[in-house]
Amino acid sequence: MDNFLQQLINGLTLGSIYGLIAIGYTMVYGIIGMVNFAHGDLFMLSAFIALILFMILTQILHLGSLPIAFFVVLVGAMALTGLWNWTIERLAYRPLRGSFRLAPLISAIGMSIFLSNFVQVVQGPRNKPAPQLPNHVFNLTDGLGGAKGAYSVTLSVRQILIMVVTTVLLAAFWYLVQHTSLGRAQRACEQDRKMAALLGIDVDATISITFIIGAALAAVAGVMFVMYYGVVNFADGFVPGVKAFTAAVLGGIGSLPGAVLGGLLIGLIEVFWSSYFTTDYKDVAAFMILAITLIFMPSGILGRPEVEKV
Amino acid sequence: MTAAPQSKPLADPDAKAAPSIVPALRNAFAAALVAFGLCFPIISYHAESNINNELVLVSRWPLSLGIAAVVFLFFFFRQVSPPDWRVWFDRVGAVAAGGMGGALAESAAEGEGTAAPSKARTRFSEWFGPFALGVVILFPLIMLGLLGPNGSLKWINNYGIQIMIYVMLGWGLNIVVGLAGLLDLGYVAFYAVGAYSYALLSTTLGLSFWICLPLAGILAAMWGVILGFPVLRLRGDYLAIVTLAFGEIIRLVLINWVDFTNGYAGISGIPHVTFFGIPFNDEDNGFSAIFHLPFSPIYRTIFLFYLILALALLTNFITLRLRRLPIGRAWEALREDEIACRSLGINTTNTKLTAFALGAMFGGFAGSFFAVRQGFVSPESFTFMESATILAIVVLGGMGSQLGVAIAAAVMIGAPELMRELDWMKKIFGEDFDPTQYRMLLFGAAMVVMMIWKPRGLVSTRSPSIFLKERKAVSGDLVKEGHG
Numbered sequence: 179m180d181n182f183l184q185q186l187i188n189g190l191t192l193g194s195i196y197g198l199i200a201i202g203y204t205m206v207y208g209i210i211g212m213v214n215f216a217h218g219d220l221f222m223l224s225a226f227i228a229l230i231l232f233m234i235l236t237q238i239l240h241l242g243s244l245p246i247a248f249f250v251v252l253v254g255a256m257a258l259t260g261l262w263n264w265t266i267e268r269l270a271y272r273p274l275r276g277s278f279r280l281a282p283l284i285s286a287i288g289m290s291i292f293l294s295n296f297v298q299v300v301q302g303p304r305n306k307p308a309p310q311l312p313n314h315v316f317n318l319t320d321g322l323g324g325a326k327g328a329y330s331v332t333l334s335v336r337q338i339l340i341m342v343v344t345t346v347l348l349a350a351f352w353y354l355v356q357h358t359s360l361g362r363a364q365r366a367c368e369q370d371r372k373m374a375a376l377l378g379i380d381v382d383a384t385i386s387i388t389f390i391i392g393a394a395l396a397a398v399a400g401v402m403f404v405m406y407y408g409v410v411n412f413a414d415g416f417v418p419g420v421k422a423f424t425a426a427v428l429g430g431i432g433s434l435p436g437a438v439l440g441g442l443l444i445g446l447i448e449v450f451w452s453s454y455f456t457t458d459y460k461d462v463a464a465f466m467i468l469a470i471t472l473i474f475m476p477s478g479i480l481g482r483p484e485v486e487k488v
Numbered sequence: 489m490t491a492a493p494q495s496k497p498l499a500d501p502d503a504k505a506a507p508s509i510v511p512a513l514r515n516a517f518a519a520a521l522v523a524f525g526l527c528f529p530i531i532s533y534h535a536e537s538n539i540n541n542e543l544v545l546v547s548r549w550p551l552s553l554g555i556a557a558v559v560f561l562f563f564f565f566r567q568v569s570p571p572d573w574r575v576w577f578d579r580v581g582a583v584a585a586g587g588m589g590g591a592l593a594e595s596a597a598e599g600e601g602t603a604a605p606s607k608a609r610t611r612f613s614e615w616f617g618p619f620a621l622g623v624v625i626l627f628p629l630i631m632l633g634l635l636g637p638n639g640s641l642k643w644i645n646n647y648g649i650q651i652m653i654y655v656m657l658g659w660g661l662n663i664v665v666g667l668a669g670l671l672d673l674g675y676v677a678f679y680a681v682g683a684y685s686y687a688l689l690s691t692t693l694g695l696s697f698w699i700c701l702p703l704a705g706i707l708a709a710m711w712g713v714i715l716g717f718p719v720l721r722l723r724g725d726y727l728a729i730v731t732l733a734f735g736e737i738i739r740l741v742l743i744n745w746v747d748f749t750n751g752y753a754g755i756s757g758i759p760h761v762t763f764f765g766i767p768f769n770d771e772d773n774g775f776s777a778i779f780h781l782p783f784s785p786i787y788r789t790i791f792l793f794y795l796i797l798a799l800a801l802l803t804n805f806i807t808l809r810l811r812r813l814p815i816g817r818a819w820e821a822l823r824e825d826e827i828a829c830r831s832l833g834i835n836t837t838n839t840k841l842t843a844f845a846l847g848a849m850f851g852g853f854a855g856s857f858f859a860v861r862q863g864f865v866s867p868e869s870f871t872f873m874e875s876a877t878i879l880a881i882v883v884l885g886g887m888g889s890q891l892g893v894a895i896a897a898a899v900m901i902g903a904p905e906l907m908r909e910l911d912w913m914k915k916i917f918g919e920d921f922d923p924t925q926y927r928m929l930l931f932g933a934a935m936v937v938m939m940i941w942k943p944r945g946l947v948s949t950r951s952p953s954i955f956l957k958e959r960k961a962v963s964g965d966l967v968k969e970g971h972g
Contacts, residue, residue, distance in 0.1 A: 213725055215876075223530070230529040233545050254529075261525045273940045279724075280671070281943040284883045287876045288935025295929040300531050306543060416872070420736070427729050458744040465733035465740075472726055473718050 183331045185453045186446070191337045191406065193445025194344040198399035199422035200429070200437035201351070202392030208368045208432040209388050210275065215286040216266060218419015219293035220393055224259040224400030225410045226297055229308055231255060232404075236309070244311065252343075252401050256394040263393030264386055272382070290415075298412040308408045311336075340402045347398055348438060351391070355434065364388060368432070417461075421448075424468045430481020439479060512567035520560035527552035617891050624652075624797065628790045637786040644786075646905055648793050649861065653854055654901045656800035658881040658893040660850030663807055665879065666888035667816065668843035669823030669968065671728040674735025675878055677715070678708040678848035680742060680870035682855020687755040687865045688748075697761050697860050701853060708852020709845040711738075716844030720837055735875055742867040754866025761860045763791060792861050799857060803850045804890055810846070817954075819843055824968045877901075884938055886945025888967060895946050899938075904931050 199221050206214045231251045235241045241250075270289050274282045315334045355361035366374040367384045375381045403418070404410050425444045429436025444464050451463040471478070532552040533545045566577040627648055631640035657679065664672045685704035689695045695703075715734045719727055742749045749755070760768065768775045768788035776783040810816040818839045821829045830836055859865050881900050885892030907930065910923035938946075950962050 207725070213728070226535075227529050229543075230533050230535055230545070233535060233543060234529065234533065237545055258525060258528065261522065265522060265526060270936045270940070274943055277943040280883050280887070281939050284880050285936050285939040287880060288932045288939065290932070291873075291876075291928060291935065292932030295932060297530070299925055299929055301535060304537065306535055307537070307541060309543065420732070420872070423729065424733065427726065431725070459740070462737050462740045462744075465737050468733050469718065469730050472722060472730055476722055476726060 180331050181453065185449050187331070187333055187337060189446035189449035190442060191340050191445070192449060193442035194340055195399045195402050195406070195441075196418065196422045196425045196444050197438040197441025198344060198347075198395045198402070199418060200425040200441045201434060202396045203423050203426040204429070204431055204434060204437040205388050205392050207426070209364065209371075209385055210271075210282075211279070212271065212282045213286065213423070214271075214392075215283065215419075216270075216289035216293055217392070217396060218417075218422065219290045219297075219415035220259060220263055220266075221396040221400050221403070221418060221422075222410070222412065222415030223262060223293055223297055224255050224393070224397035225404045225414070226301060226306070226400075226412075227258050228252075228255040228397070228401040229306060229404050229410060231258075233309070252398065255397040255401055259393045259397035259400070260390035263389045263396075267386060267389040272385075290419075294412050294415055301412065303412060305409050305411045308404050308410065310408070311405070336405055340406060343398065343402070347395065351395065352434070354391075360384075360387065421461075421464060424464060428468055428471055428478055430478030432482070433478070433480045436478055436480035509568065512564055515567055516560045516562075516564035519563040520556045523559040524552065524556040527555050531555065620891075620894070628793050632786065632790070637784045641786055641789055644789050644793055647902055649789070649796055650905065651898050651901045652793065652796040652800050653858060654878065654881060654897040655894045656796065656803050656854045656857075657851060657878045658885065658897050659800065659803045659807060659890060660847050660854065661878050661882050662885075662888065662890070662893055663810075663819070663850070664843050664847035665882050666893075667807075667811065667823065668819040668840065670840060670843060671724065671731075672844075672847070673728045673732035673872070673875055673879065674715075674738075675731075675847070675851055676870045676872070676874040677735040677738040678712060678851030679855040679858065679874070680738055680867075681708045681711050681848075682852030682857075683859040683865045683869070684742065684749060684755070684855075685852065686856035686859040687758050690759050691755060691757060696765075697759070697856070698764070701856050704856035705849045705852045708855065709849040712844040712846075712848025713841055716841050720840055732872065732875070735870075735872065739867050739870050742870070749867075752867065754864060754868075756864045758859055758863045758865070760863060761788065761792060761795065792857075796854075796857055796861075799853055803853075806846075807890065812954075815839070815842055880935055884935075884942075884945055886947040886950075888950055889945065889947040892945050892947030899946075900931075900935075903934065904928070 199217065202217045202220075203214060206212060206217070228251050231254045232247060235247045235250060241247050266289055270285045271282050274285055313334050313336050315332050317330050317332050355364060363374070363379045363384050364387070366377070366379055367381055371381055374384075399418075403414075421444055422441065425440035426437045427440070428443060429438070429440030447467055448460045448464055451460045455463075532549055533547055535543045536546055538544050562577070562581065566574055566581075569577065628640070628644050631643045631648075634640070635643065657675070660678075661672065661675045664670050664675070682704040685707045686697065686700040689700045689703060690697070715731070719730050722730055743751055745751075762768070763775050766773070766775050766778060768785075768791070770776060770783040774783070775781075775787055781787070811820070818829070818834050819842075821832075821834060822836060822839050826836060829839075858869070862869075877900065881896045882893055884900065885894070885896035904927045907927040908924055913923050950967055952962055
């Protein structure tokens with residue numbers, strides 16, 4: 179039971195990171211029907227940006243207060259990653275809009291190769307260890323007088339921070355999509371781009387903003403990733419990227435709550451599988467569940483079934 | 489080429505206005521600001537580990553300011569120049585971004601246009617195919633004549649054989665993606681099945697390459713059916729992600745099932761190819777001794793080259809013949825309209841499964857060739873990147889065009905290899921400059937640039953399989969891509 183609780187906490191933490199990345203996939207897919215393969219690498223880039231911003235603040239500007247530094251790094255990484263994704267969309271995807279389906283996919287794969295190698299060239303191929311931060315760990319089983327020795331359920335400040343920031347940002351983002359004119363324009367573009375344009379919505383700008391929002395959420399995940407694992411490498415984008423994409427598809431691609439749900443599920447499956455079975459096959463488990471879900475529930479958990487008109 | 493507005497990766501929608509200085513300055517300043525923002529943390533500072541393994545920042549402001557300045561000048565002069573010149577600015581920008589790959593592609597496919605096919609173009613492509621084939625057949629001999637046995641080894645091995653493997657993989661995947669319209673992102677799984685089939689059969693049972701080759705193909709085809717069966721109901725991007733997942737699962741199993749596959753360490757000591765039973769070594773019963781030639785490793789390489797060439801041509805020949813059979817027509821009909829296909833009584837299950845199986849079979853052949861050439865296989869060779877590269881070759885070649893796939897493979901695989909030959913650049917930029925590290929960077933950028941420049945692939949015409957009176961090439965735009 180204690181182990182179960184502990185794994186639940188770990189799984190939710192990991193799942194939050196996947197969920198944040200998955201939103202970027204699902205939003206871009208929803209609005210232009212394109213699988214943005216470069217999104218995982220954008221997440222990795224944002225982790226690097228966050229790491230360097232943090233070091234600029236602490237080493238060059240000698241900022242003492244950690245909460246302020248964390249906040250500045252979060253906002254800065256979101257803004258700069260948003261700028262990156264805006265530029266990427268402008269240069270690599272916009273010229274291919276309206277072209278056939280595989281063209282933007284290949285362009286995105288090229289962009290993914292470009293981004294990971296770009297980071298390798300400018301920052302070097304080695305692992306970058308992040309500076310150690312104080313991390314208070316709460317022992318949840320202390321007060322209960324429970325289990326001696328074998329397991330104790332712990333919850334660290336970082337894990338709390340990850341879950342709280344994820345929840346707050348998701349709530350803010352949900353409000354943005356459901357209750358603002360920007361969100362309405364975006365949902366309109368998702369349903370019918372041509373009609374939305376006829377009704378005076380600036381489709382190009384809306385799509386650009388979608389990319390920026392997706393990148394900003396990926397940057398949040400990047401900041402969390404560096405903070406949680408304490409190390410980042412130029413090749414770290416691919417696996418979380420594929421898993422987040424899996425999460426988006428599992429939840430029903432195009433559906434925002436689905437992406438978060440899928441992310442949490444993938445995180446939980448991975449953590450529980452590693453804990454109760456074997457770490458070796460945790461990725462196989464995640465992919466198998468994806469395949470099984472899609473075969474029996476082809477539009478994901480919360481996705482709308484695709485109806486084909488003849 | 490005429491200044492047709494084909495690709496404008498950097499074009500503004502309002503670029504048509506008459507050139508004037510102030511808006512140009514404003515635009516260029518905005519672009520430079522964006523460039524600076526992109527460069528700001530990631531290029532301006534380099535995070536390095538010091539002796540205590542702590543990260544320290546090393547500033548590189550001149551580099552990022554330089555990039556911003558170049559972007560400023562580029563956009564400024566692009567804006568103030570006459571409209572006719574802008575195409576050239578875009579082209580220069582694209583080639584600067586895409587590097588060698590883009591430039592090579594431009595020269596390689598100069599004869600093919602995006603416009604409707606004219607008589608001259610049709611004649612060109614009719615003439616180009618056999619000519620290219622002749623050059624490829626003579627390639628090892630030309631290299632041998634020019635550079636001698638030692639100098640030519642690298643060219644035949646790294647360029648000739650490597651490119652031909654990808655040509656074959658591209659043609660194999662073309663059956664699934666180009667003809668049947670099923671988007672497969674896990675093609676490398678079948679390549680891996682073929683490679684491991686030969687590696688395991690030859691090292692444990694001692695079977696020879698010529699027995700293992702068909703077995704590897706059959707095993708890969710079986711896996712094609714096994715993996716194809718569950719995904720029959722899936723379409724489009726769902727199909728793509730499940731095939732990607734299957735590809736990753738096979739790779740992960742190869743890594744983790746250590747008893748069977750030896751995990752990360754891979755399988756080494758795979759027997760080398762023999763000349764139909766005669767080994768290529770320096771012993772008395774070796775190839776050199778029997779044919780009274782001085783011993784050299786070049787003979788094996790040349791033999792391998794002709795072997796993969798034969799396998800690739802077999803793939804091509806079978807694909808071209810299959811296209812005219814009912815099954816091939818069913819594939820293309822499936823790609824054009826699945827519902828119409830079903831209404832007309834085509835068994836879509838069998839059609840999809842045969843496409844998967846045949847595509848996988850050729851992947852398996854290529855895989856076992858890969859194993860016999862390397863003498864070593866490990867899961868590292870079968871990553872998603874390989875699937876992506878093969879898919880990119882098929883799409884860049886123009887899906888369904890055999891010649892286009894071959895050209896795309898030569899460009900995509902040859903250009904990054906050529907980048908290894910740039911040691912002379914060290915003389916210009918100093919000894920610290922290492923051109924090879926920019927190889928994959930430019931490869932990625934070239935993929936983007938080539939896609940924008942020719943979204944429909946390098947060869948934009950298709951020859952129909954059935955025609956009335958005379959064979960006319962049709963534009964690739966008319967061919968659908970399938971729903972998956």
